[in-house]
Amino acid sequence: MQVSQHLWCADSVPPHWSPALPTGQADLLLLFTSADPTAAIHNLTQLFPATPLCGCSSSGEIQQQRVLDNSTVLTVLRFAHTRVQLVTESVNGMADSYQAGARVAQQLRQDDLRHLLVFANGISVNGSQLVAGLNQTLAPFSRISGGIAADGERFRHTWLYTVDGRFSHHVCGIGFYGQHLQVRCGSYGGWDPFGPRRRITRAQGNRLYELDGICALDLYEKYLGDYAQQLPASGLRFPLLISGDDNDPVVCSVLGIDWQERCLLFGADIPEQHYAQLMRANVDRLIDGAHTACEQISQQSQDVPEFALLISCVGRRAIMQQLIDEELEAFSETLGASIPVSGFYSYGEIAPNCGVGKCSLHNQTLTITTFTEHTACIDC
Incomplete structure (x- = not known):
């Protein structure tokens, strides 16, 4: 070779x-x-x-x-x-x-x-x-x-x-x-979860609408604080850990925002009734x-x-x-x-x-x- x-x-x-x-x-x-x-x-x-x-x-x-x-x-x-x-x-x-x-x-x-x-x-x-x-x-x-x-x-x-x-x-x-x-x-990876673990109560394909019945984008903006003004790019700093009862946890990054429908867009499916938790990391x-x-x-x-x-x-x-x-x-x-x-x-x-x-x-x-x-x- x-x-x-x-x-x-x-x-x-x-x-x-x-x-x-x-x-x-x-x-x-x-x-x-x-x-x-x-x-x-x-x-x-x-x-x-x-x-x-x-x-x-x-x-x-x-x-x-x-x-x-x-x-x-x-x-x-x-x-x-x-x-x-x-x-x-x-x-x-x-x-x-x-x-x-x-x-x-x-x-x-x-x-x-x-x-x-x-x-x-x-x-x-x-x-x-x-x-x-x-x-x-x-x-x-x-x-x-x-x-x-x-x-x-x-x-x-x-x-x-x-x-x-x-x-x-x-x-x-x-x-x-x-x-x-x-x-x-x-x-x-090397990322750590933080904050509450929430159930995905509304999602469709790669679109996440609600966590625990609350608008997911609203929650994201709340936890991101000043970083919320830089979405979706700042979402790279705070991915979601998606986990279910019968599968290995998967880390998913926000790749876009649908502001009209108030939902987060990912590069992978977000399954309803699974759990999501924010993640963060340091160098x-x-x-x-x-x-x-x-x-x-x-x-x-x-x-x-x-x-x-x-x-x-x-x-x-x-x-x-x-x-x-x-x-x-x-x-x-x-x-x-x-x-x-x-x-x-x-x-x-x-x-x-x-x-x-x-x-x-x-x-x-x-x-x-x-x-x-x-x-x-x-x-x-």
């Missing part, structure tokens, strides 16, 4: 990749950006006309131990024994999210599927339903990870990018096939959470990864601000500073719970997916 990383120098004359791109064919191009990548993608399609390209808009790009803004970061991947297939599906409204996930899974399902990497638009796709469609179609296969495209703290437009252009209502799935690739996942707890996600990777195998994809929630960045590099330092301290690292800040993270088991949509976590290609067959 060969990995190279590059940054698009848009202001140079002429614009170019730094360092220069490798020659020859590649197997996969991963691109994350908070800028306009049109020229960069056009350049890539000329240099790698037959290589699958997938990427998305972000709330900040991750390249090694630094977080960038208004940049376009590219990772070029080459495999010796692993096949790669990319599919893109449109999502015809929130209600189509489950079926979109099922359609992606159907196209990529093969006996030797090793891992599925998924990216989706952040405002037009119901992330929990998307993951449910993937899980149901691929069951008992559960090696799925990825992230939800973001738009800073603006919540206006998110984009997926392929060689065919940019898309605002789509899902991209990347299947990795063969018996030589080892993929590990880690995922953890130390979030850094501890980053270490925990890395340790989950280490516990699965002692092999040094050849590439790591990090997807972290924009809410973590809102809390940590200029200290955000410290969660990337947690990775290098735990797993090694020489590992090529790429990724982005998202509106949602897709990964198995605590790195193993069934895949879920998460908010406010650092999610890590590592790739190592072995010369010998792993399952033989």
Whole structure:
């Protein structure tokens, strides 16, 4: 497995990749950006006309131990024994999210599927339903990870990018096939609940209307105090912990407000009769959470990864601000500073719970997916 990383120098004359791109064919191009990548993608399609390209808009790009803004970061991947297939599906409204996930899974399902990497638009796709469609179609296969495209703290437009252009209502799935690739996942948050635990008495899909019979938006504005004037962006600082009697708790972030209907909008379904509790975090707890996600990777195998994809929630960045590099330092301290690292800040993270088991949509976590290609067959 060969990995190279590059940054698009848009202001140079002429614009170019730094360092220069490798020659020859590649197997996969991963691109994350908070800028306009049109020229960069056009350049890539000329240099790698037959290589699958997938990427998305972000709330900040991750390249090694630094977080960038208004940049376009590219990772070029080459495999010796692993096949790669990319599919893109449109999502015809929130209600189509489950079926979109099922359609992606159907196209990529093969006996030797090793891992599925998924990216989706952040405002037009119901992330929990998307993951449910993937899980149901691929069951008992559960090696799925990825992230939800973001738009800073603006919540206006998110984009997926392929060689065919940019898309605002789509899902991209990347299947990795063969018996030589080892993929590990880690995922953890570091947020703490506070305040009363309230029953969800009125919700519809991803819309939350009432908690304990009280307008949820009114309660949010009360608890947020001065932060209420900055909704929905300030909602990233105060996610909800959603829990039921028969499921693992899930952290959900506010992604929008319907002021006319006085309800909160999330990237996942909010089930009635479950419970909701506000959460908050400090920098130390979030850094501890980053270490925990890395340790989950280490516990699965002692092999040094050849590439790591990090997807972290924009809410973590809102809390940590200029200290955000410290969660990337947690990775290098735990797993090694020489590992090529790429990724982005998202509106949602897709990964198995605590790195193993069934895949879920998460908010406010650092999610890590590592790739190592072995010369010998792993399952033989």
